[in-house]
Every structure is written in structure tokens, then in C-alpha cells.
Amino acid sequence: MAGGARRSILPPMSLDPAFSLRVPDGDNLPRRVCDHCGFVAYENPKIVVGSVARFEDRILLCRRAIEPGRGLWTIPAGYLELNETPEAGALREAFEEAGATMRIERLLSIYSVPRISQVQLIFRARLVEPKIEAGPESLDVQLVTPDDIPWGDLAFPSVHWALRHDIEAEAGAPPIPFGNPGGEGGERMPDGRLVADEAL
Amino acid sequence: MAGGARRSILPPMSLDPAFSLRVPDGDNLPRRVCDHCGFVAYENPKIVVGSVARFEDRILLCRRAIEPGRGLWTIPAGYLELNETPEAGALREAFEEAGATMRIERLLSIYSVPRISQVQLIFRARLVEPKIEAGPESLDVQLVTPDDIPWGDLAFPSVHWALRHDIEAEAGAPPIPFGNPGGEGGERMPDGRLVADEAL
Numbered sequence: 139m140a141g142g143a144r145r146s147i148l149p150p151m152s153l154d155p156a157f158s159l160r161v162p163d164g165d166n167l168p169r170r171v172c173d174h175c176g177f178v179a180y181e182n183p184k185i186v187v188g189s190v191a192r193f194e195d196r197i198l199l200c201r202r203a204i205e206p207g208r209g210l211w212t213i214p215a216g217y218l219e220l221n222e223t224p225e226a227g228a229l230r231e232a233f234e235e236a237g238a239t240m241r242i243e244r245l246l247s248i249y250s251v252p253r254i255s256q257v258q259l260i261f262r263a264r265l266v267e268p269k270i271e272a273g274p275e276s277l278d279v280q281l282v283t284p285d286d287i288p289w290g291d292l293a294f295p296s297v298h299w300a301l302r303h304d305i306e307a308e309a310g311a312p313p314i315p316f317g318n319p320g321g322e323g324g325e326r327m328p329d330g331r332l333v334a335d336e337a338l
Numbered sequence: 339m340a341g342g343a344r345r346s347i348l349p350p351m352s353l354d355p356a357f358s359l360r361v362p363d364g365d366n367l368p369r370r371v372c373d374h375c376g377f378v379a380y381e382n383p384k385i386v387v388g389s390v391a392r393f394e395d396r397i398l399l400c401r402r403a404i405e406p407g408r409g410l411w412t413i414p415a416g417y418l419e420l421n422e423t424p425e426a427g428a429l430r431e432a433f434e435e436a437g438a439t440m441r442i443e444r445l446l447s448i449y450s451v452p453r454i455s456q457v458q459l460i461f462r463a464r465l466v467e468p469k470i471e472a473g474p475e476s477l478d479v480q481l482v483t484p485d486d487i488p489w490g491d492l493a494f495p496s497v498h499w500a501l502r503h504d505i506e507a508e509a510g511a512p513p514i515p516f517g518n519p520g521g522e523g524g525e526r527m528p529d530g531r532l533v534a535d536e537a538l
Contacts, residue, residue, distance in 0.1 A: 155377040167419065174374050177355040183418045184382050185457055218383045219367065220455045224448075245515065248424075248445070248459070255420045257385055259448070259457070313514055315445065 183255040187227035188215020190304035191240045193265040196281035197301065199288075200235050203277045207293030213300055214238065215260070224259045232263070236279040237271030240264055247303050247316040249296045251324035260300045262307060284308075295324045295333060383455040387427035388415020390504035391440045393465035396481035397501065399488075400435050403477045407493030413500055414438065415460070424459045432463070436479040437471030440464055447503050447516040449496045451524035460500045462507060484508075495524045495533060 159168040162178050170179040190213055191198040199211045214232040218224060225242045232238040240263040249258040270279045282288075284305050292298050303316040318324070326332050359368040362378050370379040390413055391398040399411045414432040418424060425442045432438040440463040449458040470479045482488075484505050492498050503516040518524070526532050 153375040155372070155375040157377075172355070172372070172375075172377070175353040175355040175372075177357075177372070177379075179377075179379055181420055182382065182384050183420060183422070185385060218457070220381055220383060221452045222383070222455075223450045223452050224457060225450075226452075245448070248448075250423045250425075252421045252423050252426075255422075257418070257424060257457075257459070312512075315515060 181255075183252075183257055185218040185224070185227075186215055186256050186258040187218050187224045187231065187261075188213050188258065188300070189228045189232055189240065189242070189261045189263040190246060190300050191232055191238060191263040191265055192304075193268045193281055196268075196283055197287065197304070198232070198236055198238060198265065198270060199280050199282055200272070200276040201278040201280075202275065202293055203272075204275050209277065210291050210293035211288050212293040212297050213260070215258070225261065228259075228261050228263065233273075235273045235276050237269070237273060238279075239266045239269075241266065244313055245315050246307060247300060249299060249318050249324070251296065253323060253325060258296055260296075260303075262304060290329075292327070295322065295327055298328055381455075383452075383457055385418040385424070385427075386415055386456050386458040387418050387424045387431065387461075388413050388458065388500070389428045389432055389440065389442070389461045389463040390446060390500050391432055391438060391463040391465055392504075393468045393481055396468075396483055397487070397504070398432070398436055398438060398465065398470060399480050399482055400472070400476040401478040401480075402475065402493055403472075404475050409477065410491050410493035411488050412493040412497050413460070415458070425461065428459075428461050428463065433473075435473045435476050437469070437473060438479075439466045439469075441466065444513055445515050446507060447500060449499060449518050449524070451496065453523060453525065458496055460496075460503075462504060490529075492527070495522065495527050498528055 153174055156173040157170040157179060158173055160171045161168050162171065198214065200214055201211055202208050214235045216231040218227040228242060229240065232240055243262040243264060245259065246262045247260045268281060270281065272279045287301055299319060353374055356373040357370040357379060358373055360371045361368050362371065398414065400414055401411055402408050414435045416431040418427040428442060429440065432440055443462040443464060445459065446462045447460045468481060470481065472479045487501055499519060
């Protein structure tokens with residue numbers, strides 16, 4: 139009710155958003171500053187949290203309903219929200235995108251994609267039950283064995299890396315987090331194809 | 339030159355910044371929206387990168403020149419910038435705050451402080467040379483042996499955690515990243531004192 143009352147007294151929005159790059163006082167880098175009111179829109183790298191979630195020997199994959207990568211397959215992942223732990227964020231994304239209930243086992247990997255200012259924290263997880271259901275951002279959800287992973291139809295390089303690293307972890311690799319494969323910055327898929335900017 | 343020219347044609351900023359919480363179209367959480375122009379100021383958790391940096395058996399500490407925690411000791415750390423890898427950010431912060439040149443050895447720990455929406459990535463690092471110098475955000479910089487760490491005068495719980503974890507790593511703990519000590523969310527120092535909000 140308070141929200142409704144507040145909304146009704148807002149002035150009409152009569153100006154177009156207009157920001158210029160300037161160095162604010164006490165800072166040493168240009169930031170986006172509103173031309174109308176001086177608001178400084180600090181931009182920081184974003185944290186993506188996600189999981190390679192298994193039920194028995196099968197891995198949860200989601201077919202994306204949104205761009206970029208609509209129609210391609212991914213693991214449940216998305217942006218960490220304010221006041222959320224990475225583990226809680228990974229659980230939330232799996233529920234939102236695949237209706238999945240799971241428990242986190244451990245951190246699998248940390249990837250850095252500086253081109254798009256992302257740091258990704260990917261966990262190993264176990265589904266509590268095999269019940270899954272496509273959420274609004276998914277066209278389909280499936281539990282697939284590692285042999286059935288559609289390697290040629292994955293949405294992003296980091297999805298490829300995470301699945302490979304999870305398979306290595308399952309095969310007994312010690313529980314040190316994996317990072318970007320050597321020299322990779324997330325510009326291309328392992329088969330060399332350039333990718334569109336990764337946004338989850 | 340282009341920046342100067344552009345700055346000169348900016349309109350005067352005649353409005354006060356004014357934002358209201360609303361749920362943008364296609365979103366499911368309230369965000370800050372500019373009352374004047376509709377700009378959505380998405381806020382995301384921030385990534386802090388830092389290091390426990392050693393030269394021989396001594397650890398680099400900085401005495402903070404800024405609030406919160408002015409006069410208290412910390413490790414070199416700060417916010418990751420856009421298009422920066424976590425490793426590059428940790429190297430930059432050590433140079434800015436302590437004039438230190440170092441190399442990263444490995445990831446030491448990942449801490450989560452959801453109350454203030456921070457995820458911290460802390461590295462183990464080695465100084466290339468013992469030459470250090472206080473930067474603008476430091477009152478003093480010192481290389482101290484573990485026995486001389488001023489445990490009672492550290493700025494933040496996560497500084498305490500990182501130093502403890504680095505000492506455990508030096509003593510042979512396996513190279514799995516440490517996380518928050520059990521049940522801790524960063525509200526208090528290990529001796530029970532409540533802390534001011536942690537901002538680096």
C-alpha cells in the first residue's frame with residue numbers, strides 16, 4: 139500500500155536518460171554521471187553464480203528461452219542478488235530456471251570473463267529429487283548423462299568449461315577449484331567459434 | 339581533448355538526484371529507478387579482491403588512512419574494476435595501497451559478507467622485493483612476522499580470517515580455498531566486537 143501511494147506522487151518522467159563519462163571528485167577513473175542531476179552510476183563487475191547439478195549420474199541442463207543463446211543449452215546460473223550468499227544464489231537460480239531443489243556440495247570453479255566484467259562461481263550440487271520443470275527463462279530442462287551432453291549446442295564457453303571440470307571432478311580430480319583453461323578469456327568456444335557476449 | 343569539449347556542452351545539472359524503488363518490466367525485484375528519466379540503477383553485489391602478500395617470512399600490512407577503520411590495519415584489497423581479472427585487481431590494489439610489486443601464487447580464500455553484498459577473493463602472493471611505500475589510502479605500510487600481527491587492531495573480520503588462513507596454508511593446509519569460518523557472516527570480530535560496515 140505504501141508503495142502504491144508513493145508511486146502515485148511521482149513526477150512524470152519527462153527527460154531522456156543522459157549520462158556522460160567524468161571522473162568524480164576523489165576518484166581516479168571516469169564514471170557515468172547523470173547530466174541532469176549528477177548521480178554517479180558506479181558500475182562494477184558482476185558475480186554470476188551457478189551449478190553443475192547431478193541426480194545420480196545425470197546432469198541438469200536448461201535450454202535457454204532468452205537471448206543471447208536462445209535455443210542453446212546451459213547450466214542453471216545467473217546474477218547474484220544483493221544480500222545473497224553465492225550458495226543461496228546458486229540454489230535460487232536452479233529453482234527459478236529448472237524448478238530444481240538441490241544441495242550444494244562444494245565450489246567447483248571460478249571463471250573470469252573480463253571482457254564482459256564477470257566473475258563466475260560454479261558449484262557442484264546434487265538434486266534432492268529428479269523433479270524438474272522449465273521456468274520462464276527456459277524452453278526445456280533435461281537430466282542427461284555425460285555421454286549425452288550436446289557439446290556443440292552449449293550457450294557459452296564457461297558452460298563447456300564447467301561441464302568438463304565437473305566430469306574431471308567426478309573422475310577424482312582433487313577438490314581445488316578449476317579456473318579458466320590456460321589462456322582462455324571466454325571469447326570463443328573450445329571449437330574456435332566466436333561467441334556473442336555472455337549475459338545470463 | 340574530446341573529453342574537455344564534451345564536458346563544455348553539458349547542460350547545467352538543475353535537478354536533485356531522486357530515485358524510487360519500482361519493479362521494472364520483465365523483472366521480479368524492486369530496483370532503483372530515476373524519477374526524472376526512468377534510468378534503472380541496477381545494484382549488484384561487489385567483488386573485493388585482495389592478497390596476503392609475503393616477503394620471506396613477513397606479511398604486508400597497511401594502516402588505513404580512510405574510514406571505516408581509519409588507523410586500523412588491513413591487507414591490500416579493494417573493489418574489482420570493470421574489465422579486470424581478479425588477479426590483476428589484487429596486483430593493482432597492492433601497488434596503489436602499498437607501492438608493492440608482487441606475483442600471485444594461488445587463491446587463498448573466498449569470503450561472503452551478504453549483509454553488505456560483498457564476495458571477497460583473497461590470494462596468496464609473494465613480494466618481488468621488500469620495497470613498500472604508503473599510498474594515498476594508507477597511513478603506514480609494514481612487513482611483519484606472523485608473531486607481530488596486531489590482532490587486536492585489524493580493520494575487518496575478513497582481514498583476521500585471511501591472515502589466519504594464510505598462516506594455516508603456510509603450515510601445510512592443502513590448497514583448497516578457505517571460506518567464512520563456520521556460521522560467521524562478517525558482523526563481528528573473532529573477539530566478539532561488532533564491526534562497522536566493511537567498505538574498502
